[in-house]
Amino acid sequence: MAYRVTLIPGDGTGPELAAAARRVLEATGVQFEWDVQEAGADVMGKYGTPLPDAVLDSIRANKVALKGPITTPVGTGFRSVNVAIRKALDLYANLRPARAMAGIPNCHAGVDLVVVRENTECLYAGIEHDVIPGEAAESIRIITRRATERIVRFAFDYARANGRHKVTAVHKANILKATDGLFLRVAREVAERYPDIAFEDRIVDNMCMQLVQRPREYDVLVCPNLYGDIVSDLCSGLVGGLGVAPGANIGAEMAVFEPVHGSAPKYAGQNRVNPCAIILSGALMLRYLGEVEAAARVEAAVAAVIAEGRAVTYDLKPTRDDPGAVGTQEMADAIIAALK
Numbered sequence: 001m002a003y004r005v006t007l008i009p010g011d012g013t014g015p016e017l018a019a020a021a022r023r024v025l026e027a028t029g030v031q032f033e034w035d036v037q038e039a040g041a042d043v044m045g046k047y048g049t050p051l052p053d054a055v056l057d058s059i060r061a062n063k064v065a066l067k068g069p070i071t072t073p074v075g076t077g078f079r080s081v082n083v084a085i086r087k088a089l090d091l092y093a094n095l096r097p098a099r100a101m102a103g104i105p106n107c108h109a110g111v112d113l114v115v116v117r118e119n120t121e122c123l124y125a126g127i128e129h130d131v132i133p134g135e136a137a138e139s140i141r142i143i144t145r146r147a148t149e150r151i152v153r154f155a156f157d158y159a160r161a162n163g164r165h166k167v168t169a170v171h172k173a174n175i176l177k178a179t180d181g182l183f184l185r186v187a188r189e190v191a192e193r194y195p196d197i198a199f200e201d202r203i204v205d206n207m208c209m210q211l212v213q214r215p216r217e218y219d220v221l222v223c224p225n226l227y228g229d230i231v232s233d234l235c236s237g238l239v240g241g242l243g244v245a246p247g248a249n250i251g252a253e254m255a256v257f258e259p260v261h262g263s264a265p266k267y268a269g270q271n272r273v274n275p276c277a278i279i280l281s282g283a284l285m286l287r288y289l290g291e292v293e294a295a296a297r298v299e300a301a302v303a304a305v306i307a308e309g310r311a312v313t314y315d316l317k318p319t320r321d322d323p324g325a326v327g328t329q330e331m332a333d334a335i336i337a338a339l340k
């Protein structure tokens with residue numbers, strides 16, 4: 001039986017990355033029927049929106065999607081398509097693992113972190129306006145008991161199901177006493193229901209310092225939306241950068257898998273960027289589909305190619321202009337060869 005999966009190539013470097021991931025996933029022998037859907041800056045002219053209804057309808061029907069990155073104009077223009085997809089489908093948990101692999105330059109060996117980021121509220125609720133245009137603007141930050149409870153439960157359930165031993169709640173409750181105060185109170189309440197998993201909390205600024213100095217002391221981090229976004233990029237930096245950082249947006253009924261990184265537009269169409277983040281996102285998708293053995297093979301093949309250090313993209317070479325760096329598709333070819 002083939003899995004029907006929505007495939008959103010995205011824009012910028014997204015289409016070339018999605019093509020690479022598709023080839024690797026097909027090479028596992030798992031059968032897919034791809035429902036390809038266009039979204040992003042490139043389709044604005046054609047559909048009048050960067051997120052046509054057909055995209056959300058397709059994900060609702062198929063329940064699972066693999067997505068390339070999509071550009072969001074900075075400071076002006078249309079709102080983030082990525083945030084819109086997560087909110088429209090109530091994909092409340094953003095799972096971002098950061099695991100060290102042998103062969104990556106500047107990688108902190110032994111790091112094995114998972115960031116669980118709340119995906120639907122906080123400053124990403126999109127409630128902001130000019131108070132005095134050009135002079136003052138205001139954003140409203142929403143934190144609710146309901147959303148906090150379910151994201152913290154998700155973090156503990158994930159920890160339990162995956163043999164993890166500790167959950168750390170990340171907050172700024174010393175300053176943001178109402179919003180982060182509520183987040184921390186609810187996190188503590190939920191933690192009491194999981195006596196088998198250790199629980200602690202860290203103020204976000206201290207958390208960042210601790211992650212740089214002692215990343216191996218941490219395990220699963222649960223964060224409100226904005227801190228989770230920032231801390232997960234920090235964690236990916238600890239293990240080799242955005243080129244190897246996968247992600248999943250998970251709801252009660254469906255899930256969208258996508259790399260942590262953005263569309264890296266300056267490299268678009270150059271066959272240059274690292275396909276591992278989207279390929280590893282594909283492995284997370286295989287696990288979600290129950291194809292655990294195929295997922296493990298993809299992860300092992302990626303690890304083997306990186307450890308060998310030969311057929312890897314520029315970001316995994318000791319210097320960015322290393323003449324031995326290969327392109328996106330050539331690295332995917334090496335991963336496919338390592339699968340066999």
Ligand code: NAD
Binds near residue numbers: 068069242243277
């Ligand atoms: P980015 O992640 O696109 O790129 C930052 C830098 O990281 C790049 O210049 C590159 O050096 C490196 N990088 C990223 N992906 C890489 C890869 N696969 N291989 C090697 N190196 C890689 O972040 P940005 O420049 O801040 O954002 C660009 C656009 O992407 C923005 O419009 C932003 O809103 C959007 N964005 C989208 C998503 C998403 O689709 N979920 C996530 C983050 C940012």
